[in-house]
Amino acid sequence: MKMYDVIIIGGGSAGLAAALEINKFRKSKILLLERDAELGGILLQCIHNGFGLKVFKEELTGPEYAERFIDELHEKGIEYKLNSMVIKLHPDKRVEYANIEEGFVTIQAKAVILTMGCYERSAGAIGLPGNRPSGVMTAGAAQKYLNIDGYLVGKNVFILGSGDIGLIMARRMILEGANVLGVAEILPFSGGLKRNIVQCLDDYDIPLYLSHTVTEIKGESKISSVVISKVKDFVPIPGTEIEFEVDALLLSVGLIPENGLSEACGIDMDSRTKGPIVNESYQTNIDGIFACGNVLHVHDLVDFVTEESRRAGQAVVKYLENQLEKSDNHIEMISKDGVSYIVPQQVNVNNINDKLELFLRVQKEYRDVNLVVRSNDTIIKTIRKKHMAPAEMEQIKLKVEDFDSVIGSISISVEERQ
Amino acid sequence: MKKKLICIACPIGCHLEVDVENNYAVTGNQCKRGVVYGKKELINPTRIVTSTVIIKNGIYNRLPVKTDGEIPKSMIFDVMKQLNEVVVTSPIKMGKVIIENVCDTGINIVASRSM
Numbered sequence: 001m002k003m004y005d006v007i008i009i010g011g012g013s014a015g016l017a018a019a020l021e022i023n024k025f026r027k028s029k030i031l032l033l034e035r036d037a038e039l040g041g042i043l044l045q046c047i048h049n050g051f052g053l054k055v056f057k058e059e060l061t062g063p064e065y066a067e068r069f070i071d072e073l074h075e076k077g078i079e080y081k082l083n084s085m086v087i088k089l090h091p092d093k094r095v096e097y098a099n100i101e102e103g104f105v106t107i108q109a110k111a112v113i114l115t116m117g118c119y120e121r122s123a124g125a126i127g128l129p130g131n132r133p134s135g136v137m138t139a140g141a142a143q144k145y146l147n148i149d150g151y152l153v154g155k156n157v158f159i160l161g162s163g164d165i166g167l168i169m170a171r172r173m174i175l176e177g178a179n180v181l182g183v184a185e186i187l188p189f190s191g192g193l194k195r196n197i198v199q200c201l202d203d204y205d206i207p208l209y210l211s212h213t214v215t216e217i218k219g220e221s222k223i224s225s226v227v228i229s230k231v232k233d234f235v236p237i238p239g240t241e242i243e244f245e246v247d248a249l250l251l252s253v254g255l256i257p258e259n260g261l262s263e264a265c266g267i268d269m270d271s272r273t274k275g276p277i278v279n280e281s282y283q284t285n286i287d288g289i290f291a292c293g294n295v296l297h298v299h300d301l302v303d304f305v306t307e308e309s310r311r312a313g314q315a316v317v318k319y320l321e322n323q324l325e326k327s328d329n330h331i332e333m334i335s336k337d338g339v340s341y342i343v344p345q346q347v348n349v350n351n352i353n354d355k356l357e358l359f360l361r362v363q364k365e366y367r368d369v370n371l372v373v374r375s376n377d378t379i380i381k382t383i384r385k386k387h388m389a390p391a392e393m394e395q396i397k398l399k400v401e402d403f404d405s406v407i408g409s410i411s412i413s414v415e416e417r418q
Numbered sequence: 419m420k421k422k423l424i425c426i427a428c429p430i431g432c433h434l435e436v437d438v439e440n441n442y443a444v445t446g447n448q449c450k451r452g453v454v455y456g457k458k459e460l461i462n463p464t465r466i467v468t469s470t471v472i473i474k475n476g477i478y479n480r481l482p483v484k485t486d487g488e489i490p491k492s493m494i495f496d497v498m499k500q501l502n503e504v505v506v507t508s509p510i511k512m513g514k515v516i517i518e519n520v521c522d523t524g525i526n527i528v529a530s531r532s533m
Binding site (some may be wrong): 037038044047048049050053059061063064066067146147148149150175176193194195197198199203300301 | 423424426429465466467469470472479480491494498530531532
């Protein structure tokens with residue numbers, strides 16, 4: 001059986017950054033496994049700009065962002081395999097994969113990094129009512145058809161969900177000559193970045209129907225119209241129906257970390273992030289198996305994925321050098337009032353160099369509040385926030401000294417300003 | 419008169435207030451880019467345009483392209499029309515100029531990946 005120091009599952013932004021970071025600090029035998037025909041992951045179909053402002057200090061398109069990493073991977077001679085699907089991951093870090101040239105192969109690693117990214121919630125996942133004619137698809141699928149294959153999936157389009165992919169696709173379809181009749185969002189606020197509301201919807205006078213959802217899909221073999229209704233507490237209000245004649249309905253209703261492999265391997269999952277529970281070193285409950293990027297929790301920006309994956313890569317280097325302390329004695333991170341999740345979920349202070357970066361999301365929109373970090377009743381840190389929203393990931397930095405008075409757990413909550 | 423805008427210079431999306439009578443003075447920004455954006459958006463709004471062109475002999479049918487600078491917002495559909503007429507042949511290197519000085523904007527269309 002072939003041996004590797006590190007096997008990385010998924011050659012998108014997370015896998016690329018983790019591989020390069022490990023290579024930078026330690027001469028290691030690394031293998032990157034990618035199921036698609038190219039490295040780069042979902043960046044390749046995200047042809048719009050807005051990537052790289054943090055990592056490269058310039059604004060790039062998705063393919064440009066990916067190509068910089070892929071070029072560097074080639075330069076450093078890091079091994080990768082394309083069209084190679086991982087079938088099974090074992091807790092002893094054996095990895096089974098298959099491709100056309102080699103058939104079915106089992107290899108062994110000292111460490112494994114999960115970087116499988118995420119997938120889109122589908123019509124079934126949100127219990128979309130009505131028929132299932134052709135023309136109903138996820139926004140990401142429509143994006144691939146258009147940007148990679150060159151097919152426009154409809155001429156009169158409606159979009160359900162105001163996530164970023166939906167907003168980006170609204171503009172993209174308009175530019176290619178389609179009519180985008182509107183975007184419906186079940187929540188009273190958009191799940192997408194504000195700048196995308198401005199430059200994708202407002203620029204082209206596309207109406208955004210907040211507190212609305214699709215209540216009927218009409219059409220036999222092909223979609224002919226959608227009906228939307230206003231909602232109150234997620235329940236449609238009779239008499240508020242609006243019907244749009246369409247030939248395509250795109251769904252932009254959320255992303256879910258792709259953890260089939262992780263769950264089958266026995267990795268403990270966080271029910272809120274839908275990703276593995278990890279510690280300060282991005283290590284899961286299984287020794288030597290790490291996770292980073294959108295497979296861990298869905299990020300707003302690829303730049304954050306890159307930064308997280310670099311930190312995970314550095315932790316894997318420490319692991320390979322036997323510098324990661326193993327201990328069940330860790331601090332538990334607890335999401336309190338207003339906070340929906342915190343990553344990492346567990347912290348072993350002895351493995352923190354000088355500071356620890358925590359990432360969290362809040363449950364609703366807040367203005368002029370405090371984010372309060374506590375251990376039992378002691379306040380460790382208070383951060384004033386002018387504006388927070390579920391669509392925008394929050395970051396808190398804690399110094400090693402901040403943990404001096406911590407016993408057992410740390411909680412974070414959103415609180416009124418006194 | 420103060421105009422409210424959301425900055426699109428980066429994903430943060432600052433809520434800007436632009437004082438039109440006071441030489442378009444911008445407040446609410448977190449960086450210098452907001453000052454530039456706030457003024458320009460009200461005088462001469464511009465955008466980067468990203469799209470694709472047909473590519474022959476590539477691994478896919480479409481090559482992603484972008485404007486290498488911002489073009490006037492009012493020219494976006496003229497630029498899209500030009501892009502629909504372009505057919506290129508693989509291999510193409512990222513950054514290669516596909517259309518020079520598109521629609522007399524002084525801006526080039528460049529390939530945004532190698533294929």
